[in-house]
Amino acid sequence: MGKIQLTKVRKSFGEVDVIPGIDLTIENGEFVVFVGPSGCGKSTLLRLIAGLEDTTSGVIDIDGKDATNLPPAKRGLAMVFQSYALYPHMTVRKNIGFPLKMAGMDPAEQDKRVERAAKVLNLSNYLDRRPGQLSGGQRQRVAIGRAIVREPAAFLFDEPLSNLDAALRVGMRQEISELHQSLKTTMIYVTHDQVEAMTMADKIVVLNAGHIEQVGAPLELYNFPRNLFVAGFIGSPKMNLIEGAEAAKHNAHTIGIRPEHITVGDGPWEGVVGLSEHLGSDSFLKVAVEGLGTMTVRAPGEVHARHGDRIRLAPAGKIHRFDTNGLAI
Amino acid sequence: MARALSPRRLLITTVAAWTVALIIFFPVLWMILTSFKTEASAVAMPPEFLSADWTLENYTEVWSRSDYPRFFWNSVVISVGSTLLGLLIAIPAAWAMAFVPGKKTKDLLMWMLSTKMMPAVAVMIPLYLLFQQLGLIDTKIGLVIALMLMNLPIIIWMLYTYFKEIPGEILEASRMDGATLWGEIIYVLTPMALPGIASTMLLNIILAWNEAFWTIVLTTTKAAPLSAFIASFSAPQGLFYAKLSAASAMAILPILILGWFSQKQLVRGLTFGAVK
Amino acid sequence: MSTHSSRLAARMMVAPSVVLLLIWMIVPLAMTLYYSFRFYRLLSPDRTNWVGFNNYLWFFNSPDFWLALFNTLALVGGVLFITVVLGTLIALLIDQPIKGQGFLRILVIAPFFVMPPVAASIWENLFMHPQNGLFAAVAQGFGAQPILFLEQYPMWSIIGIVSWEWLPFATLILLTALQSLSSEQLEAAEMDGASPFARFRYIILPHMTRAITVVILIQTIFLLGIFGEIFTTTQGGPGSASTTLPYMIFKQAIAAKDIGRAAAGGIIAVILANIVAYFLMRGLGRNLEN
Ligand SMILES: Nc1ncnc2c1ncn2[C@@H]1O[C@H](COP(=O)(O)OP(=O)(O)OP(=O)(O)O)[C@@H](O)[C@H]1O
Ligand SMILES: [Mg+2]
Numbered sequence: 001m002g003k004i005q006l007t008k009v010r011k012s013f014g015e016v017d018v019i020p021g022i023d024l025t026i027e028n029g030e031f032v033v034f035v036g037p038s039g040c041g042k043s044t045l046l047r048l049i050a051g052l053e054d055t056t057s058g059v060i061d062i063d064g065k066d067a068t069n070l071p072p073a074k075r076g077l078a079m080v081f082q083s084y085a086l087y088p089h090m091t092v093r094k095n096i097g098f099p100l101k102m103a104g105m106d107p108a109e110q111d112k113r114v115e116r117a118a119k120v121l122n123l124s125n126y127l128d129r130r131p132g133q134l135s136g137g138q139r140q141r142v143a144i145g146r147a148i149v150r151e152p153a154a155f156l157f158d159e160p161l162s163n164l165d166a167a168l169r170v171g172m173r174q175e176i177s178e179l180h181q182s183l184k185t186t187m188i189y190v191t192h193d194q195v196e197a198m199t200m201a202d203k204i205v206v207l208n209a210g211h212i213e214q215v216g217a218p219l220e221l222y223n224f225p226r227n228l229f230v231a232g233f234i235g236s237p238k239m240n241l242i243e244g245a246e247a248a249k250h251n252a253h254t255i256g257i258r259p260e261h262i263t264v265g266d267g268p269w270e271g272v273v274g275l276s277e278h279l280g281s282d283s284f285l286k287v288a289v290e291g292l293g294t295m296t297v298r299a300p301g302e303v304h305a306r307h308g309d310r311i312r313l314a315p316a317g318k319i320h321r322f323d324t325n326g327l328a329i
Numbered sequence: 330m331a332r333a334l335s336p337r338r339l340l341i342t343t344v345a346a347w348t349v350a351l352i353i354f355f356p357v358l359w360m361i362l363t364s365f366k367t368e369a370s371a372v373a374m375p376p377e378f379l380s381a382d383w384t385l386e387n388y389t390e391v392w393s394r395s396d397y398p399r400f401f402w403n404s405v406v407i408s409v410g411s412t413l414l415g416l417l418i419a420i421p422a423a424w425a426m427a428f429v430p431g432k433k434t435k436d437l438l439m440w441m442l443s444t445k446m447m448p449a450v451a452v453m454i455p456l457y458l459l460f461q462q463l464g465l466i467d468t469k470i471g472l473v474i475a476l477m478l479m480n481l482p483i484i485i486w487m488l489y490t491y492f493k494e495i496p497g498e499i500l501e502a503s504r505m506d507g508a509t510l511w512g513e514i515i516y517v518l519t520p521m522a523l524p525g526i527a528s529t530m531l532l533n534i535i536l537a538w539n540e541a542f543w544t545i546v547l548t549t550t551k552a553a554p555l556s557a558f559i560a561s562f563s564a565p566q567g568l569f570y571a572k573l574s575a576a577s578a579m580a581i582l583p584i585l586i587l588g589w590f591s592q593k594q595l596v597r598g599l600t601f602g603a604v605k
Numbered sequence: 606m607s608t609h610s611s612r613l614a615a616r617m618m619v620a621p622s623v624v625l626l627l628i629w630m631i632v633p634l635a636m637t638l639y640y641s642f643r644f645y646r647l648l649s650p651d652r653t654n655w656v657g658f659n660n661y662l663w664f665f666n667s668p669d670f671w672l673a674l675f676n677t678l679a680l681v682g683g684v685l686f687i688t689v690v691l692g693t694l695i696a697l698l699i700d701q702p703i704k705g706q707g708f709l710r711i712l713v714i715a716p717f718f719v720m721p722p723v724a725a726s727i728w729e730n731l732f733m734h735p736q737n738g739l740f741a742a743v744a745q746g747f748g749a750q751p752i753l754f755l756e757q758y759p760m761w762s763i764i765g766i767v768s769w770e771w772l773p774f775a776t777l778i779l780l781t782a783l784q785s786l787s788s789e790q791l792e793a794a795e796m797d798g799a800s801p802f803a804r805f806r807y808i809i810l811p812h813m814t815r816a817i818t819v820v821i822l823i824q825t826i827f828l829l830g831i832f833g834e835i836f837t838t839t840q841g842g843p844g845s846a847s848t849t850l851p852y853m854i855f856k857q858a859i860a861a862k863d864i865g866r867a868a869a870g871g872i873i874a875v876i877l878a879n880i881v882a883y884f885l886m887r888g889l890g891r892n893l894e895n
């Protein structure tokens with residue numbers, strides 16, 4: 001069980017309203033990802049749910065019960081920190097077993113659960129080491145182990161993979177996804193990483209300056225961004241946004257077209273290639289188009305345009321339209 | 330920032346450094362040497378280095394004529410007792426200031442340190458009278474309390490700087506794991522801060538051991554520690570250099586040895602976190 | 606990690622320390638303040654009454670007071686100067702890759718563990734004594750008259766003794782700071798063509814600012830109350846030549862048995878300490894910010 005409901009949750013630090021008021025429902029078993037620019041309040045929101053910060057006003061319900069004033073330990077949630085926050089003076093076994101010990105569980109039962117968690121996470125051979133003697137990925141797994149032994153109502157992750165190198169990140173990402181599939185426990189996951197958000201989430205929550213800009217499934221956000229902010233934030237490279245005469249042609253104040261929805265070759269737009277990045281599979285081109293400004297284009301790897309080349313572009317996909325308030329039409 | 334030097338420069342630096350170190354250490358060395366000389370040899374002019382008459386008599390005499398074991402025991406009880414009591418009071422305070430800092434925390438710390446700026450002599454009379462009223466004059470418990478209060482700001486400061494180095498996320502994690510406040514302090518904070526607590530303890534034992542104002546003012550005989558013993562020794566006996574040196578050596582050697590063994594931790598603690 | 610409950614707990618955990626220190630500070634201070642306006646001599650304990658500012662006036666009118674004030678500041682300033690300058694130089698020297706660095710440190714730190722009465726008596730009897738001291742022997746070896754350290758240069762002698770006691774503290778903290786400087790920074794400066802002096806001036810010294818600040822702060826706290834060294838050696842003399850403010854108060858209390866005056870002196874000393882603390886914090890507080 002792990003349904004979490006926020007009603008008008010507000011948080012201010014002194015004068016500053018970091019979160020002016022949020023309503024959000026997280027269903028049992030959902031994998032929810034919080035994304036947003038740095039400083040928008042993702043960690044704060046997560047810590048409010050965890051109980052590590054007091055809400056200024058509003059109500060947090062967990063499984064239908066008001067948890068707003070419960071201390072962290074009583075909420076039945078587990079958190080995995082960005083720095084892992086392992087206890088350096090305890091062995092892996094003791095680290096994973098710590099929540100059980102604090103709950104006053106019988107030592108034999110503790111051991112059984114720790115062993116079981118270690119097996120799931122491939123840590124069985126490291127149980128008697130200390131965190132200092134583990135690699136980054138192993139530490140991450142210990143932190144997750146410490147979270148799962150408690151069988152919490154929900155897991156909270158705050159950028160858990162950002163300290164890992166690229167290869168490990170991909171591996172751990174898949175492990176966490178698999179874990180979610182097998183445990184079917186609610187997970188709330190904060191990240192900066194587009195790929196993590198798109199691949200792992202059942203539901204993405206886009207935050208901006210403490211507001212929710214849009215909530216939805218990853219492809220829903222990609223295909224139907226509700227406003228300019230979400231349009232610019234979801235998708236990499238960023239969507240091209242064009243104002244003026246070209247937008248007016250489409251009866252909009254602003255139009256947006258994703259880099260992958262532009263083809264090189266023939267077309268109505270002509271421009272000079274500025275930067276070109278050839279990744280092998282794809283080529284990213286920055287093209288200065290007359291009358292439109294700089295457009296980013298994601299072309300297939302075999303397109304060999306170089307700096308200074310003149311090329312022609314054509315839109316080949318959905319054109320997103322926005323009104324003067326930045327809302328999608 | 331140790332960098333390679335040419336052999337010649339290295340030799341010069343080595344000699345210079347050793348010379349300086351020996352000059353700084355020499356007074357202590359000379360005192361220890363004098364303590365093994367006969368009185369005549371100790372005042373001989375010109376001074377005797379290797380040709381002196383060596384003897385252990387000074388030590389046996391100081392030992393038998395004074396009550397050295399009692400002074401020693403008093404010193405141990407007072408310095409260790411005041412330190413432990415201080416830690417007991419300071420650990421929660423330092424925890425709170427390091428992990429739940431408020432707007433006033435920095436000012437509070439500064440104020441605590443500033444209480445140490447008050448010259449002891451300035452409040453000697455009232456404190457003496459207070460202690461007299463409370464029946465604490467010449468008692469070990471009285472000195473334990475006085476020295477504990479005297480060093481409390483230093484203990485809090487040192488612990489604060491050590492605790493500050495512990496990432497707050499670890500304590501939050503323990504809270505999520507269901508640890509109570511005491512569970513957090515006992516199972517997580519204290520073990521992690523143990524090296525810091527140890528060096529705080531050492532420094533304060535040393536400060537208390539060497540304290541020579543309150544120990545003299547607040548004791549007469551029963552509870553007098555070694556610092557008071559030395560002060561009494563130098564007064565009447567006047568010119569017995571060798572015995573004075575032996576008594577001095579006996580007063581400082583326990584702490585000198587303790588200090589030497591722990592100098593690494595000590596120096597780190599003394600920097601109050603200013604040097605990582 | 607600040608919730609209401611942890612804030613409350615935090616207050617309760619700081620409270621004992623604050624309360625104890627407040628009592629330790631305020632009660633004696635209030636009593637001292639009270640006595641400072643009273644006529645109260647232990648020799649005539651029954652005759653006691655309010656005397657207004659008389660006790661204070663006695664201090665301000667006494668030529669000894671201004672000398673004592675000067676001596677106090679000279680002691681603090683002199684020892685700070687000597688220990689910081691010598692400490693820096695010695696730290697630079699020891700920091701070189703020399704043989705037996707560990708043992709060298711043990712030698713250098715030793716004076717820090719010597720209790721003040723012992724330190725003072727070593728210097729007074731074994732070194733500065735005009736007949737039997739080692740310095741006298743050295744002077745005689747050169748055919749010169751022994752210098753009467755404690756008679757002719759009492760303040761300098763005391764500054765010397767106290768500097769010896771505190772030199773290890775300064776040296777070791779500055780050394781620790783020096784060792785935390787990355788050699789890459791110095792190498793970069795060297796590549797940039799900085800001379801050894803320029804490297805010291807622009808790289809090493811700024812790096813050590815925090816450590817020097819701590820040395821000054823901590824030492825001042827202890828130096829303002831220096832008492833034992835004077836008590837053991839010169840007893841404030843000859844005359845009042847080496848009397849500091851704490852020692853002058855002590856003389857009023859113990860020798861003259863005049864509690865009223867001693868109390869007034871105590872209040873003056875507390876005010877002086879606060880003035881020094883104020884300037885110290887203003888001048889150095891910035892360096893302590895992270
Ligand atoms: N304890 C605090 N006191 C005052 N302001 C705070 C505090 N904690 C966070 N803030 C402010 O709240 C805002 C949101 O911070 P938060 O840590 O939630 O951002 P974030 O979205 O997690 O950013 P990032 O992606 O960089 O981790 C920031 O502007 C931050 O400065
Ligand atoms: Mg964050």
